[in-house]
Amino acid sequence: MKKPLVTSPAVIMAPRADGFEVVWGVSRLSRGRLEWSVGDEAGVAYSDAFGMVPQSDRVLRVRLNGMPAGAEVRVRAVTEAVTGRGVKGGPARHESEWKTVRTLDPAASSAHFAVWNDTHRHKKTLRALHAATPDVDMLVWNGDLCNDWKHPSTFVDTVLDPAGCDVSRGRPLTISLGNHDARGTWAYQLQEYVATPEGRPYTAFRSGPVAGIVLHTGEDKPDGHPTFKGRVAFEALRAEQAEWLREATLWPEIRDAPYRVVFCHIPLRWVEEYEVDYDNGGYDSFSKMSRDAWHDALTAWGAQLVVSGHMHETASIPPSEEFGYGQLVSGGPDASARSKEAATWIEGVANEAELVLTMRDLAGAVIHEVRLEPLAVDASPTSLAALELAVD
Known part of the structure; x- marks a missing residue:
């Protein structure tokens, strides 16, 4: 049986006042991005520090920047296989569930x-x-x-x-x-x-x-x-x-x-x-x-x-x-x-x-x-x- 494209939840790491990083496992060469929304704003994070779309055959990670401090951010990870086909013949693709993450707030009272x-x-x-x-x-x-x-x-x-x-x-x-x-x-x-x-x-x-x-x-x-x-x-x-x-x-x-x-x-x-x-x-x-x-x-x-x-x-x-x-x-x-x-x-x-x-x-x-x-x-x-x- 072919392994699933994505092998872990989308893990929220490295929380900051202006964002965080999402890390997740993959079973074959894939590229990944984040889709996010804060209130009425929405966007996509899809590049790494060297200007490439994040790619790996083991683990993907995408950093989200520019968020407001103490904000509730909805985020999900989108994965697309670079090699191999999905069950319907097209490129294999996976969308994680949406998660809500609150950025750190240095000004909070608690x-x-x-x-x-x-x-x-x-x-x-x-x-x-x-x-x-x-x-x-x-x-x-x-x-x-x-x-x-x-x-x-x-x-x-x-x-x-x-x-x-x-x-x-x-x-x-x-x-x-x-x-x-x-x-x-x-x-x-x-x-x-x-x-x-x-x-x-x-x-x-x-x-x-x-x-x-x-x-x-x-x-x-x-x-x-x-x-x-x-x-x-x-x-x-x-x-x-x-x-x-x-x-x-x-x-x-x-x-x-x-x-x-x-x-x-x-x-x-x-x-x-x-x-x-x-x-x-x-x-x-x-x-x-x-x-x-x-x-x-x-x-x-x-x-x-x-x-x-x-x-x-x-x-x-x-x-x-x-x-x-x-x-x-x-x-x-x-x-x-x-x-x-x-x-x-x-x-x-x-x-x-x-x-x-x-x-x-x-x-x-x-x-x-x-x-x-x-x-x-x-x-x-x-x-x-x-x-x-x-x-x-």
């Missing part, structure tokens, strides 16, 4: 987001998370989507059609990559299936009163570890992110946010910190390499909380004299509540009074709750100069 992590292709867990998570402004999938990439055929059913769930319906998707997402022969192709606003595996966003910074902590061992066989270069990427952080935390919408949250897969703090023996099977329970690179910039910005996964066990670590930001670590991949690696998810709700992050298990029981008070926003020239000096 924000609502959710966080998943360490799903590791566990279908029962993914279905339970999909059922439990409400519609939100953004869903952050905080790393370790997979175990490793042993075959390229697993990208679609891991990222775009996990356990047959349309995970971006009602919740545009931001993906923060984990250490397992960098493993396996085919890991280098993951970037074809993951859209980010700037085309890099880190970003910053503003949703209502919440500014979020998404970072890539890389692997849980140094680049030179023999298990990586020379395939990773995360030390350079951490340094690149450190330089970018100094700039991004000065953007007015990020600098002046009442709530300031970091999302990264490997924690920057852990309940027990010790020197790791990498030569005898040791690995990072927290990413000291990342913390050393980013701590000063995050402190100068006033980061309040780092949200992570990785350890497959939960933890809530309050700020300290040494670390002005707390650390919230979510659970593992198992659907069973009795497992030591039981899955959890986080819901964040912000308004003018507070930001509440609630971690629940799959049965709905509250595991941890963190409440953040809004930071005073001082955009005076004196305070801006002080911030610039602090991150210089």
Whole structure:
């Protein structure tokens, strides 16, 4: 039987105030476009950065720009086969269902987001998370989507059609990559299936009163570890992110946010910190390499909380004299509540009074709750100069 032309839902990724990107799987060489409408306006997005109509025999992606902030956008993906015929003899064609996506609104008085992590292709867990998570402004999938990439055929059913769930319906998707997402022969192709606003595996966003910074902590061992066989270069990427952080935390919408949250897969703090023996099977329970690179910039910005996964066990670590930001670590991949690696998810709700992050298990029981008070926003020239000096 011939495979269907389109192999996944149209997945809404990389939400921004002025648009988003749509990514979907295909089974043979095809071209794709987006049809959209906002109120009485309508249009088509059909070109890539090099002036070509997006084409691929594996995955299509089209970026939508120029939308109003906080707008409800109706969008669908249209796919046409370049090769092969449809059931009636003409070129095969597919139209996805229409989806409604709200662009991010930096000026909104409230924000609502959710966080998943360490799903590791566990279908029962993914279905339970999909059922439990409400519609939100953004869903952050905080790393370790997979175990490793042993075959390229697993990208679609891991990222775009996990356990047959349309995970971006009602919740545009931001993906923060984990250490397992960098493993396996085919890991280098993951970037074809993951859209980010700037085309890099880190970003910053503003949703209502919440500014979020998404970072890539890389692997849980140094680049030179023999298990990586020379395939990773995360030390350079951490340094690149450190330089970018100094700039991004000065953007007015990020600098002046009442709530300031970091999302990264490997924690920057852990309940027990010790020197790791990498030569005898040791690995990072927290990413000291990342913390050393980013701590000063995050402190100068006033980061309040780092949200992570990785350890497959939960933890809530309050700020300290040494670390002005707390650390919230979510659970593992198992659907069973009795497992030591039981899955959890986080819901964040912000308004003018507070930001509440609630971690629940799959049965709905509250595991941890963190409440953040809004930071005073001082955009005076004196305070801006002080911030610039602090991150210089």
